[in-house]
Amino acid sequence: MRLAAAIFGATLIFTQGIPLRAQRAGSTVSIIPRPASLVPRAGRFTLTPRTVIWVDRGTATLGRQLAGYLDPATGFDLTVRTAGTPAGNRIVLRLDPALARLGDEGYLLDVRPGVVSIRAPKAAGVFYGMQSLRQLLPVEIFREAHVTGVNWTAPALRIEDSPRFAxxxxxxxxxxxxxxxxxxxxxxxxxxxxxxxxxxxxxxxxxxxxxxxxxxxxxxxxxxxxxxxxxxxxxxxxxxxxxxxxxxxxxxxxxxxxxxxxxxxxxxxxxxxxxxxxxxxxxxxxxxxxxxxxxxxxxxxxxxxxxxxxxxxxxxxxxxxxxxxxxxxxxxxxxxxxxxxxxxxxxxxxxxxxxxxxxxxxxxxxxxxxxxxxxxxxxxxxxxxxxxxxxxxxxxxxxxxxxxxxxxxxxxxxxxxxxxxxxxxxxxxxxxxxxxxxxxxxxxxxxxxxxxxxxxxxxxxxxxxxxxxxxxxxxxxxxxxxxxxxxxxxxGKHVEYMAFPRVSALAEVLWTAKNARDFGEFRARLETHLRRLDVLDVNYRPVRP
CATH class of the missing domain: 3.20.20.80 (Glycosidases)
Known part of the structure; x- marks a missing residue:
């Protein structure tokens, strides 16, 4: 494990290209690539052992994949359900043809206290919504072993997102x-x-x-x-x-x-x-x-x-x-x-x-x-x-x-x-x-x-x-x-050094609208993202001022 080499100041949250400064470092949003639209809300969603992942026929495999992502670090063996009406503390994954405007890879992520909803017209969009959800949780979520003493929470918000390039x-x-x-x-x-x-x-x-x-x-x-x-x-x-x-x-x-x-x-x-x-x-x-x-x-x-x-x-x-x-x-x-x-x-x-x-x-x-x-x-x-x-x-x-x-x-x-x-x-x-x-x-x-x-x-x-x-x-x-x-x-370690974090920058170039990109704001989010790469044992090149 290594320490990130540079600190870039407070992370920003944003909506429709207008940055809004987060209140505290613990409540910042550092998603890479930057979503098209992010609207913050009051409160937080808390992941618990009783959280249920609700899926439909088109997202059942993704539900099991999400449970697999969340299990190692949290120790939560989350239930994945198809039948019934979603209730209680839950994450809901749904295919929604009404969101066709978002394209084959777009998604809508809605986080509220007690409920996370990821909807998309196609399964790829649900998957990308899951990647954003992972980045909303503490960086320790990427650990492959149980981590204690962490509050598994995500800030309440609404993201509507889709890529610029195919x-x-x-x-x-x-x-x-x-x-x-x-x-x-x-x-x-x-x-x-x-x-x-x-x-x-x-x-x-x-x-x-x-x-x-x-x-x-x-x-x-x-x-x-x-x-x-x-x-x-x-x-x-x-x-x-x-x-x-x-x-x-x-x-x-x-x-x-x-x-x-x-x-x-x-x-x-x-x-x-x-x-x-x-x-x-x-x-x-x-x-x-x-x-x-x-x-x-x-x-x-x-x-x-x-x-x-x-x-x-x-x-x-x-x-x-x-x-x-x-x-x-x-x-x-x-x-x-x-x-x-x-x-x-x-x-x-x-x-x-x-x-x-x-x-x-x-x-x-x-x-x-x-x-x-x-x-x-x-x-x-x-x-x-x-x-x-x-x-x-x-x-x-x-x-x-x-x-x-x-x-x-x-x-x-x-x-x-x-x-x-x-x-x-x-x-x-x-x-x-x-x-x-x-x-x-x-x-x-x-x-x-x-x-x-x-x-x-x-x-x-x-x-x-x-x-x-x-x-x-x-x-x-x-x-x-x-x-x-x-x-x-x-x-592979040498490949990682040459690739990252330049891959992170290119990902944002290809996903995010040109007029919504800002290098200083990207570097602010990158501080947290490099901590994720640390957890994932990526030998990235340190970012220097």
């Missing part, structure tokens, strides 16, 4: 450094607490293949393991590289994947898998050399940077990747399937007689159009399976596949181009939401990172809809997400 995501690269299943689940829990609904799972890379594919077992038998890993900053001069001499790897079985996807679904988090192609494929080529362009056996990449090894453009290679995706689709119900498409170095295609012959056979202009052809084959396949392709903004080069969604990472230009062309966009610019970048300009006091500088206030100031985008195209901005590339994050 895509509120975080990316996690488990290929550069493998992350165990237990950490992935913890990460999903933290996303859910912040009302984030997308977990972008980056599963394949030059440095490792992390998902079992039954049809192609060597992808994990060979591709999941590298003989060693470079130490320190990446350098171009190979003679200057130092390695740790330790074998690194790991992968998720298909049962592991099903378990994680189900775990996320229960928390209203959609898992979007990423299978990189045609670049970032050295691990796959090391397992199946016939996928490459040189015909020689190579190893899984042991250092960082962009590999020149790229999938060859043969029909049989496209069929191989479609075979991979066929199994991926049985594991992931996500409508969106990420196929990478970034940093596909064309050097080998330029020097390969067969790749050049393919360009002529297909009537293409150059290697960029060849990549576009490759992506179009995958787009057609995914569309036939009822899914949607999403890729990094390089998929714009050479022509965009008809049904593709673009993830704009090289600034905002790719997002602007795609939206203006009528394609949906997820904003992920490296100038604002790359959480592998440094959090301080004093790099000597920070762990080694890839570079850059994105502090907490910059994340909070980020606006996902570019000012340059014409109003008629704004509808194509689905939302945004943060990125965690793990070249310099060897374990």
């Amino acid at each position: 895509w509120r995501g975080m990316h996690l690269d488990v290929a550069r450094h493998f992350m165990p299943k237990e950490f992935v689940k913890k990460f999903i829990d933290l996303l859910a607490l912040h009302k984030m609904n997308i977990f972008h799972w980056h599963l394949t890379e030059d440095q490792g293949w992390r998902i079992a594919i039954n049809k192609y077992p060597r992808l994990t038998q060979v591709g999941a393991w590298r003989k060693e890993t470079v130490v320190g900053p990446n350098v171009r001069d190979s003679s200057q590289r130092v390695f740790d001499g330790k074998r690194h790897g790991g992968f998720y079985t298909q049962d592991d994947v099903r378990e994680i996807v189900a775990y996320a679904k229960a928390r209203f988090v959609n898992v979007v898998p990423e299978i990189e192609m045609p670049g970032h494929a050295q691990a796959a080529i090391s397992a199946y050399p016939e996928l490459g362009n040189t015909g020689t056996q190579i190893g899984v990449r042991t250092f960082w940077g962009v590999s020149e090894h790229i999938l060859n453009p043969e029909n049989k290679t496209v069929a191989f990747m479609q075979g991979v995706l066929g199994e991926v689709l049985t594991l992931f119900p996500s409508r969106f399937i990420h196929i990478g498409g970034d940093e596909a170095v064309k050097t080998q295609w330029k020097s390969s007689p067969r790749a050049q012959e393919r360009i002529r056979e297909l009537g293409l202009k150059d290697e960029h159009e060849l990549q576009s052809w490759f992506i179009r084959q995958i787009d057609t396949y995914l569309t036939q399976q009822g899914r949607r392709l999403i890729g990094w903004d390089e998929i714009l080069e050479g022509g965009l596949a008809p049904n593709a969604t673009v993830m704009s990472w090289r600034g905002i230009e790719g997002g602007l181009a795609a939206a203006r062309a009528g394609h949906d966009v997820v904003m992920a610019p490296n100038t604002a939401v790359y959480f592998d970048y440094y959090q301080s300009l004093d790099k000597a006091t920070e762990p080694l990172a890839i570079g850059g500088f994105i502090p907490l206030d910059s994340v909070y100031a980020y606006e996902p809809v570019p000012a340059e985008l014409e109003p008629q195209f704004v509808k194509h901005i689905l939302g945004a997400q943060g990125q965690l590339w793990t070249e310099y994050m060897p374990n």
Whole structure:
């Protein structure tokens, strides 16, 4: 356990964007992300061993989930009831079609002495209301063991809330450094607490293949393991590289994947898998050399940077990747399937007689159009399976596949181009939401990172809809997400340090209306929120004045 590093003054409560100062620290409201509307009332609700959770058919599972959230710290084995008329000290969870104005993820939370009511048009909204309720209770509610001497009370109030964006995501690269299943689940829990609904799972890379594919077992038998890993900053001069001499790897079985996807679904988090192609494929080529362009056996990449090894453009290679995706689709119900498409170095295609012959056979202009052809084959396949392709903004080069969604990472230009062309966009610019970048300009006091500088206030100031985008195209901005590339994050604790509290800031950017955000007021609420993260054993970076 650690102490929060900074104190920011009294927390505020608010209604319709107008802050109201709380009377005492013990009665403050510190919900992150900030609700759309919060109206305080007199009194408090007290949770007791006799509190009953009343549910309907659509919220029965959520009622049991809420009881599970509240039980460990309080020691209260709360009754969950469906039949009968709610009475006594109670928490009521209801689906209410009359609240359709709040959308699929909105909710209404009403807290009064003796009664808590959470109503929403869809189950996701009830779940998010539950997250707000948890944040109204003392921070000790997040303990996994009985805590004594705590009054389990929440301030009386009324919250009406709904998100600004439909895509509120975080990316996690488990290929550069493998992350165990237990950490992935913890990460999903933290996303859910912040009302984030997308977990972008980056599963394949030059440095490792992390998902079992039954049809192609060597992808994990060979591709999941590298003989060693470079130490320190990446350098171009190979003679200057130092390695740790330790074998690194790991992968998720298909049962592991099903378990994680189900775990996320229960928390209203959609898992979007990423299978990189045609670049970032050295691990796959090391397992199946016939996928490459040189015909020689190579190893899984042991250092960082962009590999020149790229999938060859043969029909049989496209069929191989479609075979991979066929199994991926049985594991992931996500409508969106990420196929990478970034940093596909064309050097080998330029020097390969067969790749050049393919360009002529297909009537293409150059290697960029060849990549576009490759992506179009995958787009057609995914569309036939009822899914949607999403890729990094390089998929714009050479022509965009008809049904593709673009993830704009090289600034905002790719997002602007795609939206203006009528394609949906997820904003992920490296100038604002790359959480592998440094959090301080004093790099000597920070762990080694890839570079850059994105502090907490910059994340909070980020606006996902570019000012340059014409109003008629704004509808194509689905939302945004943060990125965690793990070249310099060897374990979960390091990931947490780089992620939090920047994830907390991004969650508010994506949930809360632009004109209702205020960084100073956010930092005030963050003081309490960091105490929650302490209880949850999150190794966040301390917030300094």
